[in-house]
Structures are given as structure tokens and as C-alpha cells.
Amino acid sequence: MVYVFDHPLIQHKLTLMRDVNTGTKEFRELLKEISMLMVYEVTRDLPTEEVEVQTPICVTKSRVLAGKKIGIVPILRAGLGMVDGVANLIPAAKIGHIGLYRDPETHEPVEYYCKLPADSENRELIVLDPMLATGGSASAAITFIKQRGCKNIRLVNLIAAPEGIERVQKDHPDVNIYVAACDERLNEHAYIVPGLGDAGDRLFGTK
Ligand code: PRP
Numbered sequence: 001m002v003y004v005f006d007h008p009l010i011q012h013k014l015t016l017m018r019d020v021n022t023g024t025k026e027f028r029e030l031l032k033e034i035s036m037l038m039v040y041e042v043t044r045d046l047p048t049e050e051v052e053v054q055t056p057i058c059v060t061k062s063r064v065l066a067g068k069k070i071g072i073v074p075i076l077r078a079g080l081g082m083v084d085g086v087a088n089l090i091p092a093a094k095i096g097h098i099g100l101y102r103d104p105e106t107h108e109p110v111e112y113y114c115k116l117p118a119d120s121e122n123r124e125l126i127v128l129d130p131m132l133a134t135g136g137s138a139s140a141a142i143t144f145i146k147q148r149g150c151k152n153i154r155l156v157n158l159i160a161a162p163e164g165i166e167r168v169q170k171d172h173p174d175v176n177i178y179v180a181a182c183d184e185r186l187n188e189h190a191y192i193v194p195g196l197g198d199a200g201d202r203l204f205g206t207k
């Protein structure tokens, strides 16, 4: 399943992020804010259970999260910009990291780091990366995670190209994809059009 979040706040903030005149500081803040808004919807179907709680007035029954614990897995670098927003809402989540970069010539993902929580296979994992372009990086990241025994995976992207969605759906039909926007296409350099440019560079000010 692909879920596109058309909430006005998300769309407004995304427009600001697309703007070439938006600087690194604001870009970083907006990515954090959108990530927080998105994870609210991404976790909508998490199971809950009833517990008893003593309020200042009386004992009552109320609901808390149940089921699998959560893991957050940003794809380096740009996925790092989404971690704080998600972790703000799910502070007990453990955080793993997958380091991948796209080879500029082949556009194929190259892995350089992978460190997941020890009990990842028992967690619901939320994979974060602002950009889903060819889908090569996300698909490779999900493959690494699955090789470590993890089965419950959700992918959260800010902007996706149709090609990326198709690739992840083909390689990992069990993984739900959550995006703020599905853009038109990729250009000849495999950048998303209209997109927002290079997310990692804009986030960290490296260009
Ligand atoms: C970007 C982005 C994704 C990947 C998407 O990372 O953050 O990880 O490209 O492209 P794909 O869907 O075609 O694989 P990049 O390789 O630029 O690395 P960076 O985050 O370190 O800048």
C-alpha cells in the first residue's frame, strides 16, 4: 500500500522545502516538523490495550500502546533529518542506522554502514529517507534489514518518484510506503522532478 499525506500543514511545509531559496536551517526545521506530522499518521494502526489508571479523581480504564516495540532506521545521510521528529513522538524507540550512497555514475546504492538495534527482529521498524528516487537505496536498505530477520517494516519518504514506488513495491510487496508527495518523474541524473534537489546537501549545507 502507498499512503500519500495531503494534510494542509504537510503540503505547506513541503512547498517551503522545495523552494530553492530556503536555507539549511529552515530546511532542517521543516523536515523535522513534517516527519513529526507524518509519523502521527504512519502509526495510526498500531495496536493498543486497555489498562487501569488512577487519575486524581478516580480509577479508570484507558488505552496504551501494545504489541511490538518500535525501531527507527534512517538511511544516511538525509534520513537523519527525519529522526528527531519521529523520536519526539516515540521517545522509547531504538534507533538503527544504514549508510548508503548512490554511485553518481551508475545510480546504484553502495552500502558503507549498518548498525541495527540488537532486538530489531522483534520490532516494528520505520525506515526513514526523504527521497525515494529510483528506489535502489530504499530497496537495498530494506533487504539488509530483512537479512537480519526483521519482518515488520514501514518506509517513510517525503517525496517519491513513481519509479521508486514501483521498485519498492516490486522488491518488497509486504512493505507499506508513506509519502508526503508523489512527484512526476526522474530526470537524466535520476533526480526527482520537481523534487527539492539533493536532500542530503540541503540538509547539511554541503553544496
Ligand atoms: C539520496 C536520498 C536517498 C537516495 C535516493 O541519498 O537521501 O537515500 O539518494 O535515491 P534512489 O532512490 O535513487 O536510491 P544520497 O545517495 O544522495 O546520499 P546522501 O543522503 O548521503 O546525500
Ligand code: URA
Pocket: 078, 131, 133, 190, 191, 192, 193, 195, 196, 197, 198, 199, 200
Ligand atoms: N536524492 C536526492 O537527494 N534527491 C533526488 O531528487 C534524488 C535522489
